[in-house]
Amino acid sequence: MPPSGRVRPPAFSICTHPGPRNPVYGVTEDFPAGSATYAGKRHAVIWRGTPESAVDLHGLVTQTLGTEFTVSVIHAATTYGDSTHFVGYALSQSGIMQNVAVMWTYTARDFAAWAQAKFTPEELADSSLSGPTAVYSQDGLPNLVKFALGLEPKQAITSGLPAVAVTPAEWTYTYSRPSGVLNVAYEVEISTDLVNWTTEGVVHEMTGATINDQSWSARYPLDSTANIFFRLKITRTDS
Incomplete structure (x- = not known):
């Protein structure tokens, strides 16, 4: 089991990865990454915080290479404008550059x-x-x-x-x-x-x-x- 607060995809080799981003409501972020080797050829996003449900979040962020995916920020302690630490990895066959587009659909938790x-x-x-x-x-x-x-x-x-x-x-x-x-x-x-x-x-x-x-x-x-x-x-x- 991954440690509490972190969703860990299956192991892969990362050559380059972007740093944490500050999510902006309704803005799409492109995550460029260097080549990586991963048998399943999927993207993943890791939450460096405490997600409400690691299982649900993992279900959102493992999708087929080459498609866009949406990440909903639903951390109970987060308020609008906070820096929420997602890291996006673009995975590909070795030597092929890929981009991962993430739409920050920030879920405001109180009025x-x-x-x-x-x-x-x-x-x-x-x-x-x-x-x-x-x-x-x-x-x-x-x-x-x-x-x-x-x-x-x-x-x-x-x-x-x-x-x-x-x-x-x-x-x-x-x-x-x-x-x-x-x-x-x-x-x-x-x-x-x-x-x-x-x-x-x-x-x-x-x-x-x-x-x-x-x-x-x-x-x-x-x-x-x-x-x-x-x-x-x-x-x-x-x-």
Whole structure:
């Protein structure tokens, strides 16, 4: 097993390798490297820190030679703008130069970091534009909701929103959210009159996950009521 905090690909011979890079949100980095010998001819990226899941990260970064791959920065201790130490190796048959392109898809883990990534300095100074309760676009969704659901604050969202369905036994409310969001509580509440809301009787659970996203479902017995309303309640826990 590799030491904690490091994902180690299979052994290979490296002639040249780039140093750590400071990831910039949405910017592609090209990693030039000298020739290397590796039987499987794959690229790899090593995290010189503490990844949340070495297994998941390793699955992301071992792909076929000659393709681009994406690295998502998801370290819990990282905040926007920190230097995160990835090292990219371009592997090839001996004597052949290769480049590896890495897209830094930096995952902001709390609302403040997310806002810094999404808004200009001028917008950050105006809470009516960048604050958690502000609605930047014309879709009626506050910034906190968009952060919690992984939506873009400056786009009017018409898809990717929670959905309600009916099965033979249950009402279901499903939605997706980013993996590892910090300082946010999610609750699904139900009501029969749009006045009184409760979580009683609601089964709220994760139904699937990737390294970037989670799928969640809230279920409520169909025979409990003829009509029902759902709402997703999102609350900051750091304020």
